[in-house]
Amino acid sequence: MxxxxxxxxxxxxxxxxxxxxxxxxxxxxxxxxxxxxxxxxxxxxxxxxxxxxxxxxxxxxxTRRKMFQWEGIKKVGLDHLIDQQKEEILNPDFRFNSTTVDHNRDLIYMHLMNNDAVLTKENHVTIYSDGEKKFSQLLADIRRAETFIHIQYYIFRYDGLGKEIIDALTEKAREGVKVRLLYDDLGSRSMRKKFLKAFREAGGEVGIFFPSKFTIVNLRLNFRNHRKLVNIDGKCGYVGGFNVGDEYLGKKKKFGYWRDTHLRIEGPALAAIQTRFILDWNQAAKDYHISYHNRYFPEVESKGNTPMQIVSSGPDSEFEQIKNGYLKMIMDARKSIIIQTPYFIPDKTLLDALQVASQTGIEVKIMIPNKPDHMFVYWATTSHIGEMLKAGAKIYIYENGFIHNKVLIVDEKVSSVGTANIDQRSFKLNFEVNAFIYDPIIAKQLIQDFAEDVNVSTLLTNELYEARGKRIRFKESISRLLSPIL
Structure with missing residues (x-):
């Protein structure tokens, strides 16, 4: 006993x-x-x-310090531009050929100093909000490739869309084009070596970010490469929210239509996209390092007049660079702030900034999904949305499927589009990349997309929010407690 x-x-x-x-x-x-x-x-x-x-x-x-000691981390190919721009921005008499750029010198300087994010001005940007159109254009660009294809996605599924892209990449590799595919081990956990056998035999190279050392469990679950980047021949590139899989074409019943935002970029910003890809590739594919050769940084003709910075952040960074960029944009707002995000779990600094903006008469509009893809994250989102409602913000619930885009637009002039959600995981733990765009034309196109989304959304009122049941309130309370680690 x-x-x-x-x-x-x-x-x-x-x-x-x-x-x-x-x-x-x-x-x-x-x-x-x-x-x-x-x-x-x-x-x-x-x-x-x-x-x-x-x-x-x-x-x-x-083990973060040990994990994130990348080899040869340098902004090779951009050094001279970075030094030149630092001098120009610090000179109060220097003027850019854009009032929007001049007005945002502080934001540009912050990204330049803390992230080596060079400002490029002669870019052409095409916005894609529909998966069918985006991937149709991507496949056309892949099939036109002549020198190299660098393609990186957090989620890469070997389903209908994924197989079509792999087949196109395999064909280009057979033609002698240098093709490199990089994906995240956790995000693309359904990917198998056999799916890429023909691709490798054709000469294609594969990099896997933080692969698991065990069959079932990955001990580095927390630090994932959430970036989506493509660079083809240094002539066109992509950055945004779409991953590769049939659900991103709206073919999964669980989500329905998939609403996202992705950018196709032509112009000198491709050099920054290329540098980011090479850094990630050299960390993941240690046996196939890429050197900073001129062939990967070809001379690019002027394609437009859109100024932008390609800004990255992650647990290897000293600062939460993308979050700080969001914060600076919000603090500089004078008329309007528009946000579209699948997850709205801001830290106190960002939440306070948005509440203060709304309470001082700035129009704040936030759009979130009407359904969760991660349950705790969704209830934490609705909890924080309640605080923005009290501050006077307009909240829209997207009803036409699932909204996944990560867009911030301020004063109809400056915008940010990329991979970073408004949550702690994107700000501190994931490797992310966003384009910060200083162009009223692009901002207005994004606002037009937002207006079309409003037509298929429900305006959340204080009355509707307060009418939610006790069960939902309980879920929100528990999820909010966990929000700092979601």
């Missing part, structure tokens, strides 16, 4: 000691921000030991 009752007591005591040790590591060694620390402490308290296993998979940063 003694042993029968004593064993659970010893186990409980051991678990308590282990949990205290884990909590001490979290507080004194990891030293996360206070909100994230409290969220993880709650998990450790309510589910001892199991909570720490979850933390090891999703939260720990003890």
């Amino acid at each position: 003694f042993i029968e009752f004593a064993m659970p007591t010893y186990l409980i005591a051991a678990l308590l000691v282990i949990n205290i040790l884990f909590a001490a590591i979290l507080i004194f060694i990891e030293r996360k921000d206070a909100q994230a620390t409290w969220a993880w402490l709650l998990i450790l308290f309510f589910i001892p030991l199991v909570g720490f296993i979850i933390y090891i998979l999703l939260g720990q940063t003890l």
Whole structure:
């Protein structure tokens, strides 16, 4: 009898000691921000030991320095432009050939100083909001390639769309075009080596970002490459929200029509896209390093007059660069702020900035989906949306399928389109990339897309929000507690 009752007591005591040790590591060694620390402490308290296993998979940063010591991280090919632009922006008498660019010198300088994000001005940008049109154009560009194709997606599925793209890439590799495919191991977890056998045999190269060392579990779940980048011959490139899979064509019943925003870019901004791809590729494909050869940075003719910066961020960065870019845009707003995002889980600085903007008469409009693809994230989103409603913002619930685009437009002049959601994962943990665009014409095109989306959305009122049931309120409360780590 003694042993029968004593064993659970010893186990409980051991678990308590282990949990205290884990909590001490979290507080004194990891030293996360206070909100994230409290969220993880709650998990450790309510589910001892199991909570720490979850933390090891999703939260720990003890090995971050070792993981993110990329080799040869340099903005090779852009150094002279970066130095030149720093001098120009610091000269108060220097004027760019754009009032929008001049007005946003501080934002441009911040990205240039902290991210080496060079400003390029003679770009042509085409906006795609429909998957069928975007991938039809991408396939046409792939089939016209002559020298190289660099293609990177977080999710790459081997379904109808994925197979069509792989087949097109394989054919170009057979023709002698240098084709490199980079995808994230977790995002593309359904991808198998056999699917790419013909591609490799044709001469195509494959890079996998942070592949798992184990068959089932990836111990680096937290740090994923969420970027979507394409560069073809240095003549055209892509950046935006679409991944590769049939759901992005609206063919999955669960989501219905897939609403996203992607950019096709022609012009000197491709050099920045190329640099970003090479850095990611050389980290992932260690046996097939790319050198910064001139053939990957060809001379580019002027294709338009859209100024932009390609800005990246991730856990290897000292600053939360894309979030800081959002914050600066919001702080500089004078008339309007428009946001479209699948997840709205801002940290306190971003939430305060948006609330202050709304309370000072700036028109703030936010559009979110009417359905979740990640349950806790969705309920955390609706919780934060309630605070924006109280501040006077207009909230739209998209009803025509699933909205996934990551768009911010300020004062009908400056916009940001890319891969970063408004949540802690995108700001701190994922590797992301956005285009910051200083062009009223592009901003107005994005606003027109937003207006069309409003026609298939529901305006969320305070009355509708307050009428939600107790069950939903409970889900929101729990999800909000976990929001710093979602």
